Amino acid sequence: MSPPTARRPVGHHHGNLRNALLEASLELVGERGPHGFTLAEASRRAGVSVAAPYKHFADRDALLAQLATRGYHEQRTRFAAVMNPSEDPVEQLASFAAAYVRFAAEEPALFDVTFNAGLDKSRFAELASAGDEVAGLLLPVARQLAPAPDAAFDLLLRIAAAAHGLAVFLRQGLFGMGSAALSDTEAKAARTAREIMGQNARP
Structure with a gap:
């Protein structure tokens, strides 16, 4: 045999x-x-x-671009889910800020590749489109509070920057560890977003 x-x-x-x-x-x-x-x-x-x-x-950046595209899609899904229950633009953007923190905490690798890979979006149409989809979800809400396009973008940028900073601090352990720290940081992000929008509404 x-x-x-x-x-x-x-x-x-x-x-x-x-x-x-x-x-x-x-x-x-x-x-x-x-x-x-x-x-x-x-x-x-x-x-x-x-x-x-x-x-x-084609190269490592092309692979990272696919992961970053996934990151943007995941963000849009999460943001839409928390924003949809409310019709109040202030609460919608506060919910976005909290969800931003949670995304960073629950998907740290996707968060890093989306924001820290330094990818050239002009090379990757799918990545640019995915980022535009997130902006397309958020900017119309910001325009309800700041009708001028530049003002709406600035408002959204300030809210996102605050949420990003809090998310990074959380990941660095500045607010403690575990689910309680995450919940507290989500609340901080939502509260900070409301304060920014309140400042925007002042004459």
Whole structure:
């Protein structure tokens, strides 16, 4: 009886390969930040050859752009979910600020790759479009409080900047750890957003 023929590993189908690389890269972002790994390391983490990523991504930035696009889509989903129950633009933007903090806490790797990878959106149309979708959700709400386009953008920018700072402080442990710290920071973000909008309404 002849010995059984050795089977070669089946490997990843194209869709699975792409997803495996994205998931491996997201893990590495979580461990080392968006600039702390190479495509070769992502390949090894995913269990594929170092040449495999180039079947789907031109370079590391192209892979990170896909993750950042996912980050924007996740943000839009979360923001829409918390804003929809209210018709009050002040409460909608306060809810957005709180959800921004929660996104940073619950999806730290996506948060980092979305905001800290330094990607050139002019290279990645899908990434630019995903960012525009988030702005398209938020700016019409801001315009209810500040009708001039520049003023609405400035208002939204101040609210987002405050929420971003609080989210970073939370992740650095400045507000403590655990679910109570997260809830407190969400409340801080919502309260700060309301204060900013109150200042905007003053003559």
